[in-house]
Amino acid sequence: MSDILNTVPGMPSADSLERSEVKPENHRSEFDVEINGTVGKPFVDNAKMSSRNCNVFYGDKQAIFDVDLDIGNNEILAMIGPSGCGKSTYLRVLNRMNDTIPICRVEGEHTLDGEDIYGKKTDPVLLRARVGMVFQKPNPFPKSIYDNVAYGARLHGLASNRSELDDLVEASLIKAGLFKEVKDDLQKPGTGLSGGQQQRLCIARAIAVDPEVILMDEPTSALDPIATATIEELMDELKSKYTIAIVTHSMQQAARVSQRTAYFHLGKLVEVNETDKVFTNPEHQLTENYITGRFG
Amino acid sequence: MPTQTIIITLIALLIFSYFLGQKRSIAVSSINNGRRDLHSRPHYYGYMVAIWAGIPAVLILLLWTAFNNSIVTSLTISTLPESMQTQSKDSLGLVVNELRNLADSGQIADEADPIKREAASHYQRLQGISKLAKTVIVLVVALLGMIYAWRLINPELRARNVVEKVIRVAMILCACIAILSTVGIVFSVLFESIRFFEAVPPSDFLFGTKWSPQTSIRSDQVGSSGSFGAIPLFVGTLLISTIALVIAVPLGLMSAIYLSEYASKSVRAFAKPTLEILAGIPTVVYGFFAALTVAPFLRDLGESIGLSVASESALAAGLVMGIMIIPFVSSLSDDVISAVPQAMRDGSYGMGATKSETIRQVIIPAALPGIVGGILLAASRAIGETMIVVMAAGLSAKLTINPLEAVTTVTVQIVTLLTGDQEFDSPKTLAAFALGLGLFVITLLLNIVALHIIRKYREQYE
Amino acid sequence: MSNSTDIIRAGLKKRYAREKRFRFFGIVSLLISFAFLLVLLFTIVNKGWPAFQQTYVKLDVELSEDLLKVNKDSDEDALYSANYSKVVKKSLQKMFPGVKGRKQKRALKNIVSNSAAYDIRDKVIENPDLLGTTQSYWFLAKDDIDVFMKGKIDRHLPEDERRIKDYQFVWIDKLIEEDRLEKRFNTVLFSNGDSREPEQSGLKGAIMGSLYTMLVTLLLSFPIAVAAAAYLEEFAPQNNKWVDMIEININNLAAVPSIVFGLLGLAIYINYFGVPRSTPLIGGLVLTLMTLPTIIIASRAAIKSVPPSIKEAAVGLGASKVQVLFQHTLPLAMPGILTGTIIGMAQALGETAPLLMIGMVAFVAEVPNGILDPATVMPVQIYLWSDSPERAFTERTSAAIMVLLAFLVAMNLIAILLRKKFERRW
Numbered sequence A: 001m002s003d004i005l006n007t008v009p010g011m012p013s014a015d016s017l018e019r020s021e022v023k024p025e026n027h028r029s030e031f032d033v034e035i036n037g038t039v040g041k042p043f044v045d046n047a048k049m050s051s052r053n054c055n056v057f058y059g060d061k062q063a064i065f066d067v068d069l070d071i072g073n074n075e076i077l078a079m080i081g082p083s084g085c086g087k088s089t090y091l092r093v094l095n096r097m098n099d100t101i102p103i104c105r106v107e108g109e110h111t112l113d114g115e116d117i118y119g120k121k122t123d124p125v126l127l128r129a130r131v132g133m134v135f136q137k138p139n140p141f142p143k144s145i146y147d148n149v150a151y152g153a154r155l156h157g158l159a160s161n162r163s164e165l166d167d168l169v170e171a172s173l174i175k176a177g178l179f180k181e182v183k184d185d186l187q188k189p190g191t192g193l194s195g196g197q198q199q200r201l202c203i204a205r206a207i208a209v210d211p212e213v214i215l216m217d218e219p220t221s222a223l224d225p226i227a228t229a230t231i232e233e234l235m236d237e238l239k240s241k242y243t244i245a246i247v248t249h250s251m252q253q254a255a256r257v258s259q260r261t262a263y264f265h266l267g268k269l270v271e272v273n274e275t276d277k278v279f280t281n282p283e284h285q286l287t288e289n290y291i292t293g294r295f296g
Numbered sequence B: 001m002p003t004q005t006i007i008i009t010l011i012a013l014l015i016f017s018y019f020l021g022q023k024r025s026i027a028v029s030s031i032n033n034g035r036r037d038l039h040s041r042p043h044y045y046g047y048m049v050a051i052w053a054g055i056p057a058v059l060i061l062l063l064w065t066a067f068n069n070s071i072v073t074s075l076t077i078s079t080l081p082e083s084m085q086t087q088s089k090d091s092l093g094l095v096v097n098e099l100r101n102l103a104d105s106g107q108i109a110d111e112a113d114p115i116k117r118e119a120a121s122h123y124q125r126l127q128g129i130s131k132l133a134k135t136v137i138v139l140v141v142a143l144l145g146m147i148y149a150w151r152l153i154n155p156e157l158r159a160r161n162v163v164e165k166v167i168r169v170a171m172i173l174c175a176c177i178a179i180l181s182t183v184g185i186v187f188s189v190l191f192e193s194i195r196f197f198e199a200v201p202p203s204d205f206l207f208g209t210k211w212s213p214q215t216s217i218r219s220d221q222v223g224s225s226g227s228f229g230a231i232p233l234f235v236g237t238l239l240i241s242t243i244a245l246v247i248a249v250p251l252g253l254m255s256a257i258y259l260s261e262y263a264s265k266s267v268r269a270f271a272k273p274t275l276e277i278l279a280g281i282p283t284v285v286y287g288f289f290a291a292l293t294v295a296p297f298l299r300d301l302g303e304s305i306g307l308s309v310a311s312e313s314a315l316a317a318g319l320v321m322g323i324m325i326i327p328f329v330s331s332l333s334d335d336v337i338s339a340v341p342q343a344m345r346d347g348s349y350g351m352g353a354t355k356s357e358t359i360r361q362v363i364i365p366a367a368l369p370g371i372v373g374g375i376l377l378a379a380s381r382a383i384g385e386t387m388i389v390v391m392a393a394g395l396s397a398k399l400t401i402n403p404l405e406a407v408t409t410v411t412v413q414i415v416t417l418l419t420g421d422q423e424f425d426s427p428k429t430l431a432a433f434a435l436g437l438g439l440f441v442i443t444l445l446l447n448i449v450a451l452h453i454i455r456k457y458r459e460q461y462e
Numbered sequence C: 001m002s003n004s005t006d007i008i009r010a011g012l013k014k015r016y017a018r019e020k021r022f023r024f025f026g027i028v029s030l031l032i033s034f035a036f037l038l039v040l041l042f043t044i045v046n047k048g049w050p051a052f053q054q055t056y057v058k059l060d061v062e063l064s065e066d067l068l069k070v071n072k073d074s075d076e077d078a079l080y081s082a083n084y085s086k087v088v089k090k091s092l093q094k095m096f097p098g099v100k101g102r103k104q105k106r107a108l109k110n111i112v113s114n115s116a117a118y119d120i121r122d123k124v125i126e127n128p129d130l131l132g133t134t135q136s137y138w139f140l141a142k143d144d145i146d147v148f149m150k151g152k153i154d155r156h157l158p159e160d161e162r163r164i165k166d167y168q169f170v171w172i173d174k175l176i177e178e179d180r181l182e183k184r185f186n187t188v189l190f191s192n193g194d195s196r197e198p199e200q201s202g203l204k205g206a207i208m209g210s211l212y213t214m215l216v217t218l219l220l221s222f223p224i225a226v227a228a229a230a231y232l233e234e235f236a237p238q239n240n241k242w243v244d245m246i247e248i249n250i251n252n253l254a255a256v257p258s259i260v261f262g263l264l265g266l267a268i269y270i271n272y273f274g275v276p277r278s279t280p281l282i283g284g285l286v287l288t289l290m291t292l293p294t295i296i297i298a299s300r301a302a303i304k305s306v307p308p309s310i311k312e313a314a315v316g317l318g319a320s321k322v323q324v325l326f327q328h329t330l331p332l333a334m335p336g337i338l339t340g341t342i343i344g345m346a347q348a349l350g351e352t353a354p355l356l357m358i359g360m361v362a363f364v365a366e367v368p369n370g371i372l373d374p375a376t377v378m379p380v381q382i383y384l385w386s387d388s389p390e391r392a393f394t395e396r397t398s399a400a401i402m403v404l405l406a407f408l409v410a411m412n413l414i415a416i417l418l419r420k421k422f423e424r425r426w
């Protein structure tokens, strides 16, 4: 029953480290609820990204089953679900990060602005510049704060001279709400910052390449409540310009920041609805079980 | 009895005492209605008796054998006439050698000098007494130990605890051999070096630019000629090691990167052990390859483009040494590169970096301390490498940094100074120990620094 | 689509080109390393394989009692000290009459190795009835002839640039014509000790020397290393200064240049304790110190991998710590320990430098019969032969390397098989 404790709302961080303990099969017998397709509204009119018939395999093991989902322009979509249900895997489908895992195979149609992102013509480098990613654990490079933020811009040749780069770094740090704290220490190593600052540095790094979509995989799970609040505020500001998909274990967080919420269970997309509806009046039994904390 | 026979007798005695002890324990226990009273199982009593019989005897045997010669020699010297005893150490050593040879060859009667004849037969007599005494004492001690332990046996005796205690102490002693060897190394090079520096001032050795130990055979010339300047050797060593590193570091590092970041599993499974073969080939084989194939090849190549390349060029030795170090560099780099956390790679790929950009701008900077540590270890390898340079580098100490010329190295000189015919106490021989001290200190420092860097690096990502 | 997308797209081609180049450098480095390995092995095998053959010459020798100044009834001493090289010379002169001049006469004698006389001596001693008869025997050919027969001397070179002169070619041609020259498998290489004459020199002395040296090394290093490893893993107190010191020393010893161990052997073992130089005993003593760290480190890893649950179960049954060690831990760790030991021994088998310091470079013709006989070892034999100017020795050096590598490959294979066989997941 430790799984239940692990996914109690508001206690997100403990379980994500213990993914291997999770045995999804066990839940089936206890809560014999069939998952037949997705209930709610997985599709939107102004889709920025969309997936159809998404199946993902790690070797022989299937991690995602037939997921259909749209992410609307300039919206924040939250993804919730018990540990090991495939949230991270699905998120990584959207910027082809799964390409870096040799045994991972992705099927289905996935588009960004209507373009097939797994198509022959699509370049993963370009795609990842357009669809940025922020990870669960802050992962600044062992470089200075400045170089961390300038990393993508330098790679992609986005600034033609030093002052342009300076401006870009400054603008990104301002957008990430970090500039005030670090403006005198830009040459100090990024790894020397606090956890919350590091995560904002990673966000600054991601937005410095001017992406259209930002994928966030439990961006606050390693942070304390104050740092979490700062980042949540930041997301609220960012949504005017960017499309954001965020994986979170905190239902409060999902409720606070997102417009729509998707509930994943054992690799299947169970329900997608407006966030208010999901948390007040879920359509699916499994969703209800999860948000009321009856199982994890 | 010769030592071998003593050892065999002793072993037989030990086996006998084991069974004796075992029997005895059963015997004493059955007096008090059966074996159950025994504190330990019978074979522990057997071991205990064998230990009592063996350890004191073996210790005496070892010590006797180790110090026999020096004692007998000094006893012999003390019978020599005063005038011979007070002569210089070197000539006394010669006399002693002569006496020994006389005694061993059994031709004492042919010797003309009556003093020597007398001394040699005295030496022979002493050796005979010593041998006999050794045999008797060792075997008697073994017997006494056996009897003593045999009498100790009674059912309350905690034989198992005794045996286990002895085993533990033996294990501790074995572990301490590591310390003993280090101490041994330090002592052996340090003492001889101090004697060397009594004859040649350290400043001459450390800063002198002329190395020609051959000229110092005439003892009045020692030191004054300044022919023990080690700078050319250090420069030569550095030159060859640098060439080796210049070859091994890029090749090893790039191979490691390719194998850990690009290669498929099957390529890796084949390529890694194949590279390791290079590390398993004995250095004498590399030396042969360098001297017989690479050096002539480079010389001919140089000739064909109008360069004069010495047939024992530093380049040939360095090149081959570089090949030898490649697997060393690559496996160390492989370790540190795989220690870079995946999150770092993900971060870079997530920004849209290509693989090579991620490697060059994130992985290598992140792994840099570890790589530097590995390179330092490789450098210490190169500096201490002997056979390749002995076979492929030159003998004459030329102070140059031109890789096409022949240079000599510290290790080459140690070998040359110690393998020719030599007397042990001449400064020429002692110089080898001073060089050995230098070599030991340099490689030790390099290793300590390198291991420290690597450990710090590992901790960072744990 | 934003402005930055276009910028990125514009730069992509160049970046992928760079990516390709980088990857190419990686492959090239790997291939260069492999190429070095291949060239090295090819050179050795190419140079060495002819040495596994040896040219023999068939001569009809008249075992004349007059020439030898002995007869069937002579005692063995007389038979032993008779001058048999005379009959060899005679038989050559008979086959090639009219050879004049000292130089040519010596060259004629040098068709066969001087071992021919010893061969005849042994045969006569075995069967004195041969005296007075004429016998056909195959003898070792002298190294120059052997080298020529293996096609390593070009007879079209100007005469003064080759070691075999025109008049010698006349003899050789005649010998070939009469089927008196033949290449056979070189048994001498494995049955003889070292020799100054290339055609008579063999590896047996070095192989036996290596064997005895390895025996001493194994007998000393294995128990010491296992005891030390067991102590450090199972008994040593944690955070003890002495234990830390031992560990630091083990790690540093593993990195001390091998030649320094030679200096230790010379100064301490030989000069202080009077261990006889040039013997397998002193070689083994020195190599033990070098092998210890390898075996200790491997044994510690093996002991560490034995699950504590097994040990705890045994302790629960009332076994003492020492009993658990001997009855459970060591047997379970043994495959790992043995693998480490074999690898350590393989290193020791290839080691040369420290042995040069302790007199194992001496020329030893006799095959050693124990750990106190003067001996040399295979790598040192390689070093010695590689230093010899004769062409035939180069060939033999490579052959010796092949033999040494064969031993090393065999040892490593055993280690790999052992590891595979006993690899287990607890």
Ligand SMILES: Nc1ncnc2c1ncn2[C@@H]1O[C@H](COP(=O)(O)OP(=O)(O)OP(=O)(O)O)[C@@H](O)[C@H]1O
Binding pocket: A015, A016, A017, A019, A058, A063, A081, A082, A083, A084, A085, A086, A087, A088, A089, A090, A101
């Ligand atoms: N690299 C991988 N190799 C093999 N299987 C994997 C890999 N990554 C994830 N999986 C498997 O895929 C399934 C989904 O994993 P995923 O990481 O997407 O879950 P998650 O919903 O993000 O969980 P969490 O909330 O713990 O982060 C799990 O069963 C997991 O074991």
Ligand SMILES: [Mg+2]
Binding pocket: A087, A088, A089, A217
């Ligand atoms: Mg996840």
